[in-house]
């Protein structure tokens with residue numbers, strides 16, 4: 284049986300085993316997929332032990348180990364290089380471990396699934412943490428017209444812009460975001476976890492906004508989504524689809540099989556209620 288796992292600390296909340304078991308069922312594979320709680324300073328030995336088992340194919344990696352996984356892996360994937368973070372590890376036949384970051388592909392695929400046109404669009408990305416870094420390369424590769432990055436701490440946005448996106452990321456101050464007139468606004472900050480907004484948003488920011496996307500998900504629309512809708516966004520989306528799509532991209536890396544995601548998203552959505 285092929286063996287998979289997700290490493291994190293904490294890990295009890297992870298939906299990854301549920302998602303990957305649904306993918307495996309679709310392709311008639313019997314897999315094991317376990318949650319592994321690694322000590323905060325003990326990711327690398329734990330991952331090496333898991334991956335050295337017979338049958339181990341790969342694993343997912345979540346907070347706070349994505350940087351450790353980047354250090355452990357051999358990485359060619361641009362999104363992972365930009366993020367300096369890896370969420371997917373795969374054992375190669377020569378015993379080395381390849382690392383990928385599928386978060387950004389997950390975001391782009393979720394946007395496309397919702398009929399969002401990316402080609403030629405102005406995108407505003409809010410936040411300059413690991414979540415933002417990981418989505419920059421796939422967003423640029425999707426054919427958008429421009430990518431502006433804004434953050435509460437502007438200096439951090441400037442660092443991210445200089446280290447990612449091949450010079451294509453433009454930093455904009457929070458006070459000037461409305462001048463970008465973005466078609467797509469993506470909130471990658473942790474603000475929604477505390478039911479706050481990343482900054483004081485106004486209707487001018489949303490005058491051309493077709494889609495506002497919050498990477499957080501919960502049973503009800505987040506405060507960011509509610510505000511975006513009332514300020515003029517035509518469509519608001521949460522990050523549940525991104526979660527499933529990033530898992531699907533990992534599953535494809537491991538197995539070559541492209542899972543269908545919409546039924547999986549529906550099951551998880553119904554379980555959030």
Ligand code: ATR
Nearest residue numbers: 410411412413414415434435436439472473474481
């Ligand atoms: P992650 O790796 O999940 O992206 P992170 O590296 O801690 O987490 O980054 C969190 C991001 O959310 C940062 O851009 C942070 O802004 P600062 O750089 O100014 O700290 C942003 N953030 C978190 N809480 C926020 C809040 N209440 N309002 C605005 N931005 C917030």
